[in-house]
Amino acid sequence: MKYLRLVRASLMRKKTRTLLTIGSIMIAFLMFGLLSALEKAFTAGVDIAGADRLVTIHKVSLIQSMPLAYYNRIRAVEGVTEVTHATWFGGYYKEPRNFIATFPIEAETYLKIYPELEIPDEQRAAFMQDRAGMAAGYVLAEKYGWQVGDRLPIRSEIYRQDDGSDTWEMTLRAIYRPKDNLGDPTALMMHYDFFNESLPERIRNRAGWYVLRVDNPDNAPQIAEAIDNQFANSSTETKTSTEKAFAAGFANQVGNIGAIVTGVVTAVFFTMLLVTANTMGQSVRERTNELAVLKTLGFTNNRVTVLVLIESLLITAVGGLLGLGLAWLLIQVLGDALRQFLPVFYLPPRDLLIGLALMAIFGLVAGALPAGQALRLRIADALRRGA
Template structure:
């Protein structure tokens, strides 16, 4: 059947013209509008990106321009042809001659090689084999796939398949190239290669391209971008703000910006993490009992002394109660899990550590059960232990009189700790008598004593009395307040903290140099532009504020990201770290300190470049361009 073409007069300037184009779909009895009376002109050689949210009508508009669908109302003219008036057959022939389609999923025929896929549209022409072959090879050469022409789609990468799709689209030399998410299924490198090809086809070969995309990076390659919103073209022009101007200046060297931001982010990330550790160490010391003393062997913390010291210490003036403990070296599950286990004198433990809580009924049950054990909530959660369960725990240090190293215990209670650094939530305690009577060697020895004094103000005096009691004996003691003992025990961690402070200082200093260098380079590169700004009327003070504003924007943005990451990391680690510290958090004052640091560092790094920019003479600055 002869083509019925409605030629309405070709224009050298406008290739695509839409007037009052609307599209509706019938869904049962409901009419669903997709496009609402669009007017649009696309000049010859235009490269337009269509953007908008899903359902905004982008693909529908592309299909209408390409003759794949018909408008409910309105007219569509492409290169002088009113395609909305063409019959289906004529529309098919028109598409073959005038439109090249590039799809997101490539849509190559899997049974054909790349060469044959590209040749496919030419079968509808009157070209001979030699001419078809020449066109196919030219198209494949243009997309850089001459050496892969005999490969089928399954033998090609995604990027290569899309380049074959482009070659197929251009082999007939169409008026229009219509691309539906051409990079949507590609990695960044392959996507960039496809966009490079489209740009070359537009700039070097004059092809008119309409591209639907969700990717702002792809849209940047187009000469202009049209936004669709609920079936309407949004023509809003975004006015530049001071912040937008600052951001545009900072992003002119994206790689440099990324590395500068990373140095700032790292500095504030470490600052936040270190503060959490500092806070934890400080609060661990502050939460120790003011009325408790720790008494250990004067020789070493790992040396023991006779259990008879317990009764003698109880009789010292000023002593309220005493609990003696041994390090048991508990091991569970064939040595894979080490557990803090302590044989103790049960009767006085809760007098010395009142913050450790079990019910009176549980305490009575523990006293009555020689093999009874009380465990912390963390242990119960970790191993799924429950009250009433009988568990075997081995000792990595002590053996029983029968030569065995496995001890059986009955879990009688799960204790909880209320706000204390004196006792953690992941230990296990059992009867000293059960331990002592079962030992093969080392009986009647204890590792240390925790002493509760009657008057906290007399703690140091009581400590001296205890040590004097055992002076000049074979097992002298060293007694100190729980706070002093904790400080001494954490001394090594404290040194690590100082090292971390030094590292963070070095990182901040490096960040200062990197950011200052970034700002100095940025100002040097823009000397001519600064001259232009001054020519336009920007005062020296405005230039000063602009450059310092850029430095502040950098340090505040990087600082907020880094400190935010530290906040998230500390929050995520808090549950785990509370096994070892009573508190693991970033201090409240640190937020204000970090904000102040961001501002101070921003001003310092931007001040000298800003002053240099402010002092530039207009004529000298313009001459450097």
């Protein structure tokens, strides 16, 4: 601590240069924070995917549906303990711009397989009892000011009822909250039976995808293979994968988000590293004489080296913490506005720790070269040059 004043004074020697460097570090860590949150938004499904959950979809694509009869055949496969299904409804509220991720589900089994969707007991019971009931994520309910008990028209851009109507009148019976905020709090669930019975006869009894739980995640590959083998060479072949792979595939429809984020962050950090290393190098070169004086007074080579490294670490830490702090603040402010598009948008604690580690690493790397110069500085030579 007693050297902190010395370090701070050295950094404040050229205020503008130091502040500009801190600014560039701040921008780098601001980008890191925002991109981390963005990556989280796209890959949240992957992270929360259960290791013991598999997803079976039509072999051709996710948008092709499968016969409902597959339900029992999948359930019968050895190692499968629970099966449910869901379908993409293409829903919206009143106008197409009010898009809502809506799923007709087999509620009883669905909520067993997804225990992370937390619903108060009485609302859960009400939802289960009302065939024309719905369960909405809390963010969706807040957005439209929906209350439990509201009767709401939900329209579909894909399906038409037997009578030609595109509107399903339902009552909001439950509002769910994803545990630890890791699920999608903007979705809407309706009962499959209610949905199925309203459809024209020819398109009834189809399911979008099946989700199943297995008794042992280690057996997942064999079980997936057994399921797909059952439907091989049929008119509707299937593709079964882990929920993680399914969610990753879904997220990667817009590109490999992880790789994009890593690429951008690497470029930004590399630039920041050059800027900081240049600042530190210049700062040490300008102070050659002073560092020699410190050594003359009895500061050892190591002590002078550590002082230079502390300067570098301090400058990176100040810039980094400001950047991450600003990112956190922006995410809080923008999070609500973006909730409709990015339901899961927050700065994960893990990435905050990575940010702190990066500050330390970049501080040390940026300071390494000038610290080496300070270490090797020969007092007599430096004083002679400075005289």
